[in-house]
Amino acid sequence: xxxxxxxxxxxxxxxxxxRAEAQAxxxxxxxxxxxxxxxxxxxxxxxxxxxxxxxxxxxxxGAFSSTSSxxxxxxxxxxxxxxxxxxxxxxxxxxxxxxxxxxxGLTGWGGGLGDVRASLHLELTQAxxxxxxxxxxxxxxxxxxxxxxxxEARDPLAADATGTGAYEGTAGLELDQRFERxxxxxxxxxxxxxxxxxxxxxxxxxxxLAAVVSGGAVxxxxxxxxxxxxGSRAGAAxxxxxxxxxxxxxxxxxxLGLVAELPFADGWRARATASLDGPVxxxxxxxxxxxxxxxxxxxAWR
Numbered sequence: 001x002x003x004x005x006x007x008x009x010x011x012x013x014x015x016x017x018x019r020a021e022a023q024a025x026x027x028x029x030x031x032x033x034x035x036x037x038x039x040x041x042x043x044x045x046x047x048x049x050x051x052x053x054x055x056x057x058x059x060x061x062g063a064f065s066s067t068s069s070x071x072x073x074x075x076x077x078x079x080x081x082x083x084x085x086x087x088x089x090x091x092x093x094x095x096x097x098x099x100x101x102x103x104x105g106l107t108g109w110g111g112g113l114g115d116v117r118a119s120l121h122l123e124l125t126q127a128x129x130x131x132x133x134x135x136x137x138x139x140x141x142x143x144x145x146x147x148x149x150x151x152e153a154r155d156p157l158a159a160d161a162t163g164t165g166a167y168e169g170t171a172g173l174e175l176d177q178r179f180e181r182x183x184x185x186x187x188x189x190x191x192x193x194x195x196x197x198x199x200x201x202x203x204x205x206x207x208x209l210a211a212v213v214s215g216g217a218v219x220x221x222x223x224x225x226x227x228x229x230x231g232s233r234a235g236a237a238x239x240x241x242x243x244x245x246x247x248x249x250x251x252x253x254x255x256l257g258l259v260a261e262l263p264f265a266d267g268w269r270a271r272a273t274a275s276l277d278g279p280v281x282x283x284x285x286x287x288x289x290x291x292x293x294x295x296x297x298x299x300a301w302r
Contacts, residue, residue, distance in 0.1 A: 027039055027123075027126070027127045027135055027176055027178065028127060028135070028176035028177065028178045028183030028184065028185050029183060029216070029218065029224050029226070029261065030185065030214075031185070031214040031216065031224075031226045031227075031228050031257075031259045031261075031273075032212055032214060032228055032230070032257075033091075033119075033121075034046065034048050034079070034271055034296040034298060035079040035080075035081045035091040035093060035119075035298075036081065036089075036091070036121065037081050037082075037083055037089050037300065038300070040302055041083065041300040041301065041302055042082070042083050042301055042302055043080070043081060043082040043083065043300070043301055044080070044081045044082075044298050044299060044300035044301065045078075045079070045080045045081075045298070045299055046078075046079055046296055046297055046298035046299060047076065047077065047078050047079070047296065047297060048076075048077040048079065048271075048294055048295070048296035049074070049075070049076050049077075049294065049295055049296070050074065050075045050076075050077070050292060050293070050294040051072065051073070051074045051075075051292060051293055051294075052072070052073045052074075052290040052291070052292040053070070053071070053072055053290055053291050053292070054067065054069065054070075054071040054072070054073070054288040054289065054290045055067065055279070055289060055290060055291060056277075056279055056288070056289035057287075057288050057289065058252070058253070058281075058283070058284030058285050058286060058287050058288075058289060059285075059286070060247075060248030060249075060250065060285060060286055061248075061285075062252075062281055062282045062283075062284065062285050063281050064279055064280060064281040064282075064283070064284070064289065066279070069101070069102050069103065070100075070102055071099070071100060071101050071102060071288070072099070072100045073097070073098070073099045073100075073290070074097070074098045074099075075095055075096065075097050075098070075114065076095070076096045077093050077094070077095045077096075078093075078094050079091060079092065079093045079094070080092050087122060087123035087124075087126070088120065088121070088122045088123070089120070089121050090118065090119065090120050090121075091118070091119045091121075092116070092117070092118050093116070093117045093118075093119075094113070094116050095113070095114035095115070095116070095117070095147075095162075096111070096112070096113060096114060097111050097112065097113075097114040097147065097162040097163075098110070098111035099111060099159045099160070099161070099162075100159060101155075101157040101158070101159045102157075103157065106156065106157065107157075108155040108156060108157035108158070108159030108160075109155075109159055110153070110154075110155045110158075110159035110160025110161070110162075111159075111160065111162060112147070112148060112160065112162050113146055113147055113162060114146070114147040114162045114163050115143045115144060115145055115146055115147045115162075115163040115164060115168075116143065116144050116146045117141060117142070117143045117144075118141065118142055118143075119139070119140065119141040119142075119170075120138075120139070120140040120141070121137055121138075121139060121174075122137060122138040122139075122140075123135060123136070123137045124136045124137060124138060127176050127177060127178055134175045134176060134177040135174075135175065135176045135177070136173065136174070136175055137173070137174040137176070138171075138172075138173060139170070139171065139172040139173065139174055139187065139189060140169075140170065140171055140172075141169070141170035141171075141191075142167070142168065142169050142170070143164075143167065143168045144167060145163055145164060145165050145166055145167060145196075146163065147161075147162035147163020147164070147165075148160055148161050148162045148163055148165075149161065149163055149164060149165025149166075149196075149198070150165070151165070151198040151199055152165065164193065165196050165198065166193045166194045166195070166196040166205075167193070167194040168191055168192065168193045168194065169191065169192055170189050170190070170191040170192075171189060171190060172187055172188055172189025172190065172210075173187070173188060173189075174186070174187040175187070181217050181218045181219065182215070182216075182217050182218075183215060183216060183217070183218065183226075184213075184214070184215040185212075185213070185214045185215065186211075186212070186213050186214075187211065187212045188209075188210070188211045188212075189209075189210050189211075190207050190208070190209055190210075191207065191208040191210065192205070192207050192208075193205040193208070195240050201239055201240075201241075201246075202239070202240030202241055203237045203238070203239070203240060203246065204237065204238045204239075204240045205234070205237050205238075206234050206235030206236060206237065206238075207234065207235070208232055208233070208234035208251070209232065209233055209234070210230065210231065210232040210233075211230065211231055211232075212228055212229070212230040213228065213229055213230075214226055214227065214228035214229075214259075215227065215228075216259070221263060222261075222263050222269070223260075223261065223262050223263070224259070224260070224261040224262075225259070225260050225261075226258075226259050227256070227257065227258050227259065228256075228257045228259065229254070229255070229256050229257075230254070230255045230257075231252075231253070231254040231255070231283075232251075232252060232253055233250075233251070233252040233285075234250065234251040234252065235250055236248075236249045236250050237249040248286070249286070250285045250286065251285055251286050251287060252283070252284050252285040252286075252287065253277055253283070253284045253285075253287045253289075254277065254278040254283040254284065255275050255276065255277050255278070256275065256276050256278065257273055257274065257275035257276070258273070258274050258275075259271065259272070259273045260272050267299055267300050267301060267302075268297065268298070268299050268300075269297075269298055269300070270295070270296065270297050270298075271294075271295070271296045271297075271298075272293070272294070272295050273292075273293070273294040273295075274291075274292070274293055275291070275292045275293075275294070276291050276292075277289040277290055277291075
């Protein structure tokens with residue numbers, strides 16, 4: 001998958017003229033948020049489709065082991081975004097999740113509505129207002145437990161699980177800087193999941209810290225090519241009744257991705273993202289490692 005993606009990116013680069021159409025006054029593109037509006041756009045709607053093939057697992061101690069189970073997770077995410085103020089925009093994502101899980105002698109299929117997510121992107125300073133001062137934005141988000149939690153799934157392999165079962169709030173900051181056609185974006189956030197009862201135990205969750213670093217280039221016609229690396233880590237959950245730590249409940253994951261974005265009609269742009277969770281012990285905990293491909297299309301209005 002990655003070889004084909006890199007070949008496509010190489011063709012795109014070869015076709016792109018050396019001159020950049022956009023200047024340093026413009027904000028850097030967002031490679032990890034397809035619902036993000038550009039500065040001259042008022043609102044947008046679109047769809048992102050994602051598929052992940054699980055090829056390994058991270059144990060509670062961080063040890064990585066490969067697997068040939070062939071588990072597949074797909075997701076379709078309709079989204080809308082709107083600019084509510086000159087420097088503020090909101091977005092809503094309604095995911096639909098489908099999963100196939102297999103073990104020797106048993107295969108499970110399931111899916112349904114996932115956890116609905118809403119977000120706010122508020123520019124505190126604008127990139128390009130001063131040549132060497134980056135843009136700074138406040139990131140806020142919330143997800144509602146509209147999906148099916150793993151402990152509430154009916155399938156023996158929990159293939160019909162589509163959500164976390166708890167409300168979650170996120171707050172973070174994003175720095176972006178544009179140097180002619182080259183851009184860099186750095187974002188960090190903290191997420192807190194609300195307590196919930198699972199299997200008769202009231203769980204309280206540790207905050208989850210996450211960071212994303214992305215960068216790339218913008219070519220004539222607003223064609224974008226870039227890459228990103230992201231990582232997240234959450235501490236152990238606790239028994240809400242006793243306060244005792246639940247052993248082996250830490251979570252973590254690191255991901256590398258490549259992105260290409262191409263306008264294809266007035267107001268329309270398409271994006272393709274290839275991603276790979278790092279198959280190295282210590283880079284994850286209690287998570288499946290997967291290779292993924294996402295394709296999205298967005299229609300924006302000014």
